[in-house]
Amino acid sequence: MQIIYSAISISVPLLLAATGGLFCELSGSLNIALEGLLLIGAFTSVVAAHFVGNVFLGVLIGMSCAMLLSYIQAIITFKMKANMFIAGLAANLLASGLCTVLSFKFFNNKGVVVFNDVQKLKVLNFPIPGQTIFTYIALLLLVVSYFVLYKTPFGIHLRCCGKNETALVSLGLKPDFYRVTAYIISGATCALGGALLTLNLGSFVPNISNGKGWMALVIIFLGNKNPWGLLAASLVFGLADSFSNFAQGALNVPADFILAIPYIFTLIAMLVFSIIVKKKKEFK
Amino acid sequence: MNKKQSVFKNIINTGIPFVIMISLGIVIILSFLLSATPFKTLRYFFFGSFQNLYYFGNMLNSAIPLVFGGLGISIAMTSDNFNLGGEGQVYSGAFTTTIVAVALAPLGIFGGIIALLAGTLLAGIIGGLSGYFKMKWSTSELITSFLLSNAIVLIVNYLITGPFLDPETNLLATRKVPEVMRLQKILPPSSLSTGAIYAVIAVFLVYMFMYKTRTGYELRVCGANPRFAVYGGLDVKKNMVLPMFISGAFYGLGGGLAIYGTFFSCMKEFHVGLGWNGLAVALIARFKPKAVIPAAIFFAWIGSGAKIAMQRCDVTLEIASIVQAVVFFLITCEVFQRNYFKKKEELACK
Numbered sequence: 001m002q003i004i005y006s007a008i009s010i011s012v013p014l015l016l017a018a019t020g021g022l023f024c025e026l027s028g029s030l031n032i033a034l035e036g037l038l039l040i041g042a043f044t045s046v047v048a049a050h051f052v053g054n055v056f057l058g059v060l061i062g063m064s065c066a067m068l069l070s071y072i073q074a075i076i077t078f079k080m081k082a083n084m085f086i087a088g089l090a091a092n093l094l095a096s097g098l099c100t101v102l103s104f105k106f107f108n109n110k111g112v113v114v115f116n117d118v119q120k121l122k123v124l125n126f127p128i129p130g131q132t133i134f135t136y137i138a139l140l141l142l143v144v145s146y147f148v149l150y151k152t153p154f155g156i157h158l159r160c161c162g163k164n165e166t167a168l169v170s171l172g173l174k175p176d177f178y179r180v181t182a183y184i185i186s187g188a189t190c191a192l193g194g195a196l197l198t199l200n201l202g203s204f205v206p207n208i209s210n211g212k213g214w215m216a217l218v219i220i221f222l223g224n225k226n227p228w229g230l231l232a233a234s235l236v237f238g239l240a241d242s243f244s245n246f247a248q249g250a251l252n253v254p255a256d257f258i259l260a261i262p263y264i265f266t267l268i269a270m271l272v273f274s275i276i277v278k279k280k281k282e283f284k
Numbered sequence: 285m286n287k288k289q290s291v292f293k294n295i296i297n298t299g300i301p302f303v304i305m306i307s308l309g310i311v312i313i314l315s316f317l318l319s320a321t322p323f324k325t326l327r328y329f330f331f332g333s334f335q336n337l338y339y340f341g342n343m344l345n346s347a348i349p350l351v352f353g354g355l356g357i358s359i360a361m362t363s364d365n366f367n368l369g370g371e372g373q374v375y376s377g378a379f380t381t382t383i384v385a386v387a388l389a390p391l392g393i394f395g396g397i398i399a400l401l402a403g404t405l406l407a408g409i410i411g412g413l414s415g416y417f418k419m420k421w422s423t424s425e426l427i428t429s430f431l432l433s434n435a436i437v438l439i440v441n442y443l444i445t446g447p448f449l450d451p452e453t454n455l456l457a458t459r460k461v462p463e464v465m466r467l468q469k470i471l472p473p474s475s476l477s478t479g480a481i482y483a484v485i486a487v488f489l490v491y492m493f494m495y496k497t498r499t500g501y502e503l504r505v506c507g508a509n510p511r512f513a514v515y516g517g518l519d520v521k522k523n524m525v526l527p528m529f530i531s532g533a534f535y536g537l538g539g540g541l542a543i544y545g546t547f548f549s550c551m552k553e554f555h556v557g558l559g560w561n562g563l564a565v566a567l568i569a570r571f572k573p574k575a576v577i578p579a580a581i582f583f584a585w586i587g588s589g590a591k592i593a594m595q596r597c598d599v600t601l602e603i604a605s606i607v608q609a610v611v612f613f614l615i616t617c618e619v620f621q622r623n624y625f626k627k628k629e630e631l632a633c634k
Contacts (some may be wrong), residue, residue, distance in 0.1 A: 032426070076613050083616035085366060085426060086567065090612030093560060097605035104600045105318050211434055217427060256442035263435035267428060274423040 003242050005130040011238025012131075013038065015138045016193035017216035018223070018230045019145050020186030025220050026149065027182040028162030028175075032088035033073055034190055035213025036095030041066040041191025042208050043099040046198035047106065049118045055199060058118070063191040069095065070187030074180040092213075100206065114203040121199050134196040141189060146227040158182060211263055218270050240265045298570060299620030304582070307610040314606065318599055325597040332592030333585055339592060341474020345546060347577075347584035349374065349538035351483040353562020354580055355490045356411075356534025358571040362494065363503040363527040364510065365418075366426040367411055370535050370559025372433025372440075377407035377536025378543050379440045382550040383448055385461040385543075396465030396544070403540040404533045410436060411532020415525035425528060433559070444552050456552035467545040477545035484577070486534075491573040503527055535562060557605070561587070564608050567615045583608070 017034045024031035044065040049058025073091045076082045100110055107113050121132040128135065149155035160168050161178045168175050190213070197212075198204050215237055222236075223229030244261040247253060295301065311329060319325040333343040353370055360367045367373075381403030388395030414429040450459045467477035494500040506513045506523040513520050539555065547554055561583050568582065569575035590604035614620065 073613075076617060080614075080620075081618035082613065086612055086616045089368070089560075089563075090609045093605055093612060094609035097602045097609055100602040101314075101318065101600055101606065104602075110600060110602075211431075214427065214431060254442050254446065256438045256445075260435040260438035263431045263438070267431040267435065270427060270431070271417060271421065271423055274417070274421040278421045 003239070003246060005128065006245070007235065007238035007242040008128060008135060009131055009238075010241045011234040012135050012138050013193035013196050013212055014216050014219055014237055015142065015230060015234040016134075016189045016196070017186075017213055018219040018234055019138070019141055019227070020189030021216050021220050022145065022223075022225065022227065022230060023149070023158065023182035023185045024179075025225055026159045026162050027179045028165065029077070029084055029179055029182070030088075030217070031070075031073075031183060031186050032085055032217065033070065033091035033095075033213070034186065034216050035209050035211070036092035037066045037070055037187050037190035038194040038197070038209040038213050039092075039099055039207070040069055040095040041187075041194030042198040043103070043194075043204055045191065045195035046115055046118060046202075046204050047102070049199070050115045053117070055119050055121075059192070059195045059199075062195050063188050066191035066194070067184050067187040070183045070190075071180070074183035077183075078176045078179050096207070099204075103204065103206075110206065112203055112205050116202070118199065118202055120202050121196075132196065132200065134192065137192065141192075142227050142231060149227070154178075210259070211266070215262065215266050218266050218273075222269055222273050237262075237265070237269075297621060299617070300568060300570075300615070302620050303568075303611060303614045303617075306614060307607045310610050311603065311607055314603055315593075315599060318603075320598055325593050325599055328593040328596050329589040329603075332596070333588045337471065338474045339588065341471040341476035343584050343588040344471075344480060344581065345474065345476040346587060347580040348477075348479045348483045348545065349542045349558050350561050350565045350580035350583055351576055352486060352534045352538025352541070353558060354565030354569060354576040355486055355573060356531035356538075357563050357566035358569065358573060358576060359490065359494065359503065359534075360411075360527045360531035361566060362507045362571045363523055364507040365415065365524060365527045365531070367414070367429050367528055367531045368426055368563075369411060369414065369429035369433030369436075369532070370562050371555060372436035372559070373407040373410055373532045373535035374539040374542075374558045374562075375440050375553075375555040376410060376436050376539075377403040378539030378547075378555065379403075379443065379458070379550045380406045380536075381540035382458050382461055382543050385465055386459045389462040392462075392464050396461070399461075399465070400537065400540045400544070404536040407536025407539065408529045408533030411535070412525050412529030415528030418528075419521045419524045425524075429528070437553075437555075441552055444550060450549065455549075457549045460549040461543060465544055466548060467541070475546050479541045479545035482541060486537075487573050487576055494573060499526070535559065538562070557587070560605075560608065564611055568611060 017038055021031055021034050041062045045059045045062025048061035049055045052058055052061070069091060073087055077084050077087045103113055104110050124131055124133065149159060157168060157173055158178045161175045165175050194209065197208050219230055219233040219237060223233040241262060244258055248258045312326060315325040315329065316322045333339050353374065357367060357370070381399045384402045385396055385399035388399055391398070410432060411429065414425040414432060417423040417428050418425040444458055445456050448458045450457055467479050470476055470478055470480070494504065502518050503523055505516065505518060506520055510520060539558070543550060565576060565579045565583055569579040586607050587604050590601050593599050594601045
């Protein structure tokens with residue numbers, strides 16, 4: 001049972017990042033900068049919480065920073081017509097560069113920064129044991145995004161933007177508006193996911209996102225671009241991760257291998273998914 | 285209009301000068317924000333690489349792996365393949381070269397060549413694997429190459445600090461390659477080696493391959509217009525694996541030569557940044573082999589400037605990665621390209 005509870009808490013940042021990424025994906029543009037957005041959200045929320053002295057405000061500031069970064073990325077991609085993937089990579093590189101440079105500037109330290117004055121997140125043992133408030137925020141956000149995406153005009157236009165851009169243009173609407181909004185939403189949710197990572201630890205570790213943004217991308221594909229699919233897929237990833245943590249204790253595997261497992265697992269998941277899609281197509 | 289003028293105009297039209305100016309502007313802003321002594325920082329950043337032969341040679345030397353990475357990525361990108369696995373490919377290529385070279389020490393130079401080929405081949409296979417997945421199951425090579433590379437970096441880390449650790453030093457590194465295999469220095473006291481000559485030869489060979497051979501032509505067609513390539517009866521599937529293989533192999537070769545020329549032993553995480561810089565070089569060279577050398581020297585200059593500024597002032601090395609990010613952001617923007625407005629006008633006329 002313990003493994004399942006820890007799997008749930010591990011999957012929360014993945015779910016949050018994937019929810020934001022889903023908006024981008026449905027609007028017809030893959031956002032490969034989820035990783036960078038997670039990282040910048042993680043760094044800025046804990047640093048802001050340290051300077052402001054309030055966790056809630058810190059998270060809000062972290063969200064605005066990540067939203068700003070994703071807004072810049074979206075403007076460059078859609079208004080200035082840059083290559084989507086290169087601009088996404090740029091956001092990732094900028095996030096990791098900025099975190100190191102700023103951490104050196106503020107704390108004179110490029111490694112782990114511990115914030116003792118930032119209040120640790122409370123663990124709520126009800127209804128699911130061992131969860132923080134973020135678990136429920138993530139679930140709530142998932143439900144909200146389901147309604148937004150499928151039951152509101154905004155969501156329908158956004159999905160239309162991904163399926164048939166010309167139809168949207170002929171309605172007199174601007175596809176770019178929906179794409180930029182989707183990017184900003186992904187910035188906000190990724191920052192929440194990142195904030196969970198650092199606030200839970202009470203410290204910032206370089207490269208704390210550790211591939212979670214890329215996992216979130218694969219989760220979007222595996223979850224069949226559907227909110228409930230995302231929930232299932234991120235739980236699978238959480239389970240795999242908590243099993244590998246368990247294996248480290250039980251089997252005495254070198255730490256580098258344990259760190260490599262999420263990447264290998266994600267790669268295999270991606271391959272299995274594309275094989276299934278290919279077979280389905282052939283069947284038809 | 286004479287030819288010289290038109291070359292100049294072409295460069296302006298690509299928008300690259302704007303991008304470089306903006307990214308250097310960011311450096312100036314950053315050093316005013318971050319440094320207590322901004323002018324000193326900027327002086328070291330911009331001119332530090334030229335202040336003596338040692339720094340200058342080292343800067344040119346650090347451009348060598350970037351030339352190889354940039355060439356490989358150029359081939360991959362002109363055929364419309366994204367290889368984001370450069371980091372892992374450089375690292376695994378360099379690591380394989382080192383351990384094979386150490387094992388084949390009795391064979392002398394001959395063993396060194398085998399080792400280099402082994403490293404190149406392994407890195408090529410790692411790159412080619414993503415191309416194979418794309419061919420077989422249309423898995424996005426962008427994501428698979430990145431995931432594979434990250435996993436490989438961690439595994440190589442384990443191998444260096446575990447089974448292949450050199451017990452005689454305190455460094456986290458493998459044993460050193462034998463003296464005979466090391467490249468000669470051509471600009472002492474700096475570490476610029478004969479690898480520079482190989483880099484120039486490689487540029488020439490890639491140029492010949494891309495523009496003068498049939499396979500090169502096919503790759504370019506597949507990149508420019510995949511549908512036309514299919515109708516033209518080209519083997520589009522082969523052209524997914526081959527460019528990914530070549531780009532991985534070039535990264536591995538660059539890593540191997542960096543070991544022979546500069547590092548002599550594979551240190552833990554010596555590769556950091558080489559992969560992304562190779563991609564940046566290819567982007568700023570607009571995937572033209574001829575432009576790869578100046579582009580590589582530009583990034584080497586940024587990198588070494590940041591390093592010197594870090595040693596002398598109160599900024600960190602990662603300023604270079606911010607400059608790199610700005611270049612990535614702006615380099616593909618069509619807005620900066622003069623042709624963009626022309627195209628728009630043409631469309632409006634129609």
